[in-house]
Amino acid sequence: MTKTQPRTVHWWQFMLVGILLFMFILFAAGLGRDTKFIPSPLIGKPAFAFDIRKLGSDERIKLEDFKGKVVIMNYWASWCASCRDEHHVLLGGAKAYADNKNVQFLGINHKDTDEAADSFLERMGRFPYPSGVDAQGRLALEFGVYGMPETFFISKSGIVGAKHIGPLTAEILNAKIKQVEAMQ
Amino acid sequence: MSGSLIEIGLGATSLALILALCAMVCVCISLQRTAPAFLHTARHALILNFVLLTLGCFTIVWSFVVKDYSVLYVAQNSNSQLPLLYRLTALWGAHEGSLMLWLWFLAAFTAVAVLIHWKTHPLSMPYVMLTLAALQIGFMVFILFLSNPFVEIHPAMADGRDLNPLLQDPGLAFHPPTLYMGYVGFSIPFAFAIAALVRGQSGREWVVTTRRWTLFAWVTLTSGILLGGYWAYYELGWGGYWAWDPVENASLMPWLTGTAFLHSIMAQDQRNLFQTWNVFLIITTFALSLLGTFLVRSGVLTSVHSFAADPGRGAYILLFLIAVAVISYGLLIWRGHRLVGPAKISHMVSRESALLYNNMLFVAAAIIVLTGTLYPLAIEVLTGERVSVAAPYFNKVMAPLMLGIVLLMGLGPLIPWRKSSLKKLRDQFALPAGLAVLVAIVSTFLGANDLIAILAIGLVAFVFLATIMDIVRAVKAHMKSTDRSWSSSLVSLASNNQRRYGGFIVHMGVLVLIIGVVGSGFFREETTVTLKPEAQVQAGPYTLTFMSIGPSRGPNYSERLATVNWKHENGETGTLTPSKRTYPVTGTVTTEAAILSTFLGDLYVVLGNETTQGSVVTRVFWNPLVNWIWIGWMVVLLGVLFAMTKRAPKIIGSQATPKDATGSSEALAT
Amino acid sequence: MSVFRIKMLPHISKRTAIGLTGLLFCLCWLVTSPLVSIAQETETSTSTLQEETALEKQVRVVASKLRCPVCQGESIYDSHSQVALEMKKLISEQLAAGRSELEVLTYFQERYGNYILMSPPAKGIHWVIWAFPVFLGLIGFLFVYQYITASGAKRSLDETAGSDKASQSTGKSTIEELHL
Missing domain, CATH: 1.20.5 (Single alpha-helices involved in coiled-coils or other helix-helix interfaces)
Incomplete structure (x- = not known):
């Protein structure tokens, strides 16, 4: 829709070029990103003070039991394939921090049965730390969990310091623990 | 034995790449030295490419049929238990094969275009061939180097993983090929648009050819979209047919701009207006088709339809998309002005200006769908926040635009070219508008309580009445002047104006479709209840009684099949059997809705979870008039067929002169 | 009204107008009859029927504004996934406890972020x-x-002006126009 003046540049030409450039930059920027990552609004806020049953027993686990410690709260389930991938990372991590009294690992068994969870641990290796039971998945809703596995890093004062969506690696685990340990 | 067969397919496809390169080189030489022999060589190469790629596709399909699990693609997407129908159609069940189908359509359309337009478009032909060969190369490089369906594995797998159970449905046979055919169909008008820009001319012959191809692509895309909607409706089990998913949006965008083109090309045909704009619309339509492919395959957006995300592939498609956009929009900016004729819009109230408003609405709709689809990506890149833009947003913003389009559907075709006046408009439209208001008022008494629904009902009535009255008026005038009966007058009018009457039929089809959308969208009844045996539930005019649930078996799945009896208020009775299937190979569970389809609406039953006491969470929908969507689609098909039966006019001379062009665009032709 | 009509539309006879009106009401009836039957049936429904309660309706409104976290682009309401079921249960509990729809939506937004809403606030x-x-x-x-x-277009209010074919009466011009 231009007038018949050759060799004049029209405003729509600038607009077209601008829109195309913007879109292509957007796509290029979008290609490399991690589509799984969803920022959590809970970071920087007090963690939900849960009180849940311990896996394989009738004891209770409460968040306040771990006051003064950095809590690494890992959601897992026997039916979740990616949980198998991160299992050795968790076992290794728990071993590495076994002597550190300021760091507490905690598993949350999500939408599972005690039997299935037990046979999963029997096969993959038992965690040297306790797991709580979230059979209904209600606790997961409190923490805004999108899928399995997810790991929350709660500071000594009970503030959610960091979160990781998807299987952990040793590097991510160490980096996030350091980050949250430094928090007040 | 068949291991060597797939190698033949790979060989054929590789040869096709070489031939497409040859074709490009030959076209360039023929343009440089004006040597027609080279052009003939290129033509043969492009026709042969179709044969080679047919062979390539055939080897994959055959490997599926004979269950050759030494072919990776076959092993990943089929299983020895998979029924033959799905083994035949599994070619387009995943990423690699569906691109192969894309390429095959491209080769097929190229061959057809080169064959039928060789004589009629000798001056455009080199550029058309160059464009199409370049597109083929772009796709073949991708297929051969980044997403190869011919890859073999040694040793062969004992049995294949399965085809995605959601795809194990007869819908797979129709929806993807039709949709791809629509997408790829726009490549021919695109090639002609490039030729027009290079030559600085888009004459009468160009209009006829691009319009036909676009109409073909448009009707296949429409069918593809609606088939997809129908498939989603009965397969996905949420009672709807359109979810504003990014991939659905990606198919809607080229549809919107393609529809805009089909309308505005009329202005170029009749009045020599909008030449640059029309070329812009074709380029944009094809670019949006490619964008759809990019969005589905790159993992840039997450969607139900997404194939496994692969940034490497995404980067290639993005580069390809950039190349296409830079070359085509670059040509448009550089040479677009050469296409412009001296004609102007002479009056405010005229068909021309109605078409402009129509185009404005369609393009605005496309832009809104595009921004809504890309907004989450933009926000994430710019601020790091993640948001969703889904059905509630699109429904809200698209509804007013669609109402505007429906209004113009009634006005536009009845306003004459060049000039009308407000007074004439009043004379013409007062009665249908008055009656339409009446219908809208009556509808509120019958239960319509949403403003959009009431407006939609009124507008549909308006367009229907205005169009019918116009036809009646025309028939009466024809009867008077020829002394024939009204039926023979109508037949003679319609057969002498196939485009116009074909268009009317398409518009009527769209009205029927809109009635279906309004009925099922605004008057849907749904309940979710936990049903014990003997429990009853009400949906629309039906009373349902839950009878029992038990196990059952299919060829490659096991299922929980429920029996639900229904009773219509008029006394009719029957049984529905919704089920939940488990496919053991992949461990996937699908819900199979049971649908009682009637002219006035659908009764739709889906099973949810079973509780331990033998009761089942059941969702029951009453979707009024939902079938009108598919009926409307058939009317649209009919209209397009009717319009297409019009034979392309034979124009003396190789390149036609536009009807009232002054020759300025001719002088610039190369 | 009828005088007005005849004056406005010289080409349409009274009979045609009546016929059209009839056709229109047929169409209107066809479109709305499934709705009418709903209205009647709801009144006569008996107490043995399982019916959606007001709470369930409210749950539907809220659940269709929330995105299912494990699905792609589906609302909780439309999803059959386990998480979505649990979320629907929670929504139902909160609504039953007297929370408003907005409060329930905010509850999820505070935990999951804006991503959980089907359209951004x-x-x-x-x-x-x-x-x-x-x-x-x-x-x-x-x-x-x-x-x-x-582009020089004029508001052609003046009907007699202009010499091109559009100055014929509108009825005829639409008939005689030949599209190719």
Whole structure:
């Protein structure tokens, strides 16, 4: 829709070029990103003070039991394939921090049965730390969990310091623990 | 034995790449030295490419049929238990094969275009061939180097993983090929648009050819979209047919701009207006088709339809998309002005200006769908926040635009070219508008309580009445002047104006479709209840009684099949059997809705979870008039067929002169 | 009314007008009859029927505004996944406990972020996406209007002016126009 003046540049030409450039930059920027990552609004806020049953027993686990410690709260389930991938990372991590009294690992068994969870641990290796039971998945809703596995890093004062969506690696685990340990 | 067969397919496809390169080189030489022999060589190469790629596709399909699990693609997407129908159609069940189908359509359309337009478009032909060969190369490089369906594995797998159970449905046979055919169909008008820009001319012959191809692509895309909607409706089990998913949006965008083109090309045909704009619309339509492919395959957006995300592939498609956009929009900016004729819009109230408003609405709709689809990506890149833009947003913003389009559907075709006046408009439209208001008022008494629904009902009535009255008026005038009966007058009018009457039929089809959308969208009844045996539930005019649930078996799945009896208020009775299937190979569970389809609406039953006491969470929908969507689609098909039966006019001379062009665009032709 | 009609539309006879009105009401009946039957049936439904309660309706409204976290682009309401079921249960409990729809939506938003909402709230930067369609419509309309006037088009209110074929009566001009 231009007038018949050759060799004049029209405003729509600038607009077209601008829109195309913007879109292509957007796509290029979008290609490399991690589509799984969803920022959590809970970071920087007090963690939900849960009180849940311990896996394989009738004891209770409460968040306040771990006051003064950095809590690494890992959601897992026997039916979740990616949980198998991160299992050795968790076992290794728990071993590495076994002597550190300021760091507490905690598993949350999500939408599972005690039997299935037990046979999963029997096969993959038992965690040297306790797991709580979230059979209904209600606790997961409190923490805004999108899928399995997810790991929350709660500071000594009970503030959610960091979160990781998807299987952990040793590097991510160490980096996030350091980050949250430094928090007040 | 068949291991060597797939190698033949790979060989054929590789040869096709070489031939497409040859074709490009030959076209360039023929343009440089004006040597027609080279052009003939290129033509043969492009026709042969179709044969080679047919062979390539055939080897994959055959490997599926004979269950050759030494072919990776076959092993990943089929299983020895998979029924033959799905083994035949599994070619387009995943990423690699569906691109192969894309390429095959491209080769097929190229061959057809080169064959039928060789004589009629000798001056455009080199550029058309160059464009199409370049597109083929772009796709073949991708297929051969980044997403190869011919890859073999040694040793062969004992049995294949399965085809995605959601795809194990007869819908797979129709929806993807039709949709791809629509997408790829726009490549021919695109090639002609490039030729027009290079030559600085888009004459009468160009209009006829691009319009036909676009109409073909448009009707296949429409069918593809609606088939997809129908498939989603009965397969996905949420009672709807359109979810504003990014991939659905990606198919809607080229549809919107393609529809805009089909309308505005009329202005170029009749009045020599909008030449640059029309070329812009074709380029944009094809670019949006490619964008759809990019969005589905790159993992840039997450969607139900997404194939496994692969940034490497995404980067290639993005580069390809950039190349296409830079070359085509670059040509448009550089040479677009050469296409412009001296004609102007002479009056405010005229068909021309109605078409402009129509185009404005369609393009605005496309832009809104595009921004809504890309907004989450933009926000994430710019601020790091993640948001969703889904059905509630699109429904809200698209509804007013669609109402505007429906209004113009009634006005536009009845306003004459060049000039009308407000007074004439009043004379013409007062009665249908008055009656339409009446219908809208009556509808509120019958239960319509949403403003959009009431407006939609009124507008549909308006367009229907205005169009019918116009036809009646025309028939009466024809009867008077020829002394024939009204039926023979109508037949003679319609057969002498196939485009116009074909268009009317398409518009009527769209009205029927809109009635279906309004009925099922605004008057849907749904309940979710936990049903014990003997429990009853009400949906629309039906009373349902839950009878029992038990196990059952299919060829490659096991299922929980429920029996639900229904009773219509008029006394009719029957049984529905919704089920939940488990496919053991992949461990996937699908819900199979049971649908009682009637002219006035659908009764739709889906099973949810079973509780331990033998009761089942059941969702029951009453979707009024939902079938009108598919009926409307058939009317649209009919209209397009009717319009297409019009034979392309034979124009003396190789390149036609536009009807009232002054020759300025001719002088610039190369 | 009828005088008005005949004057306005010289080509349409009274009979045709009556016929059209009849056709129209048939259409109207056809479209609305499934709705009427709903209205009647709801009144006569008996107490043995399982019916959706007001609470369940409210749950539906809230659940269709929330995105299912494990699905792609589906609302909780439409999803059959386990998480979605649990979320629907929670929504139902909270609504039953007297929370408003907005409070329930905020509950999820505070835990999951804006991503859990099916469409972004029209707050902060996100008003852009809501204002854009309005803005685009206005700009588009003004642009087209300006384009038409700039290309020299006149408001042809005067019916006798002009010598081209459009000056024939509108009825005839639509008939005689041959499209190719």
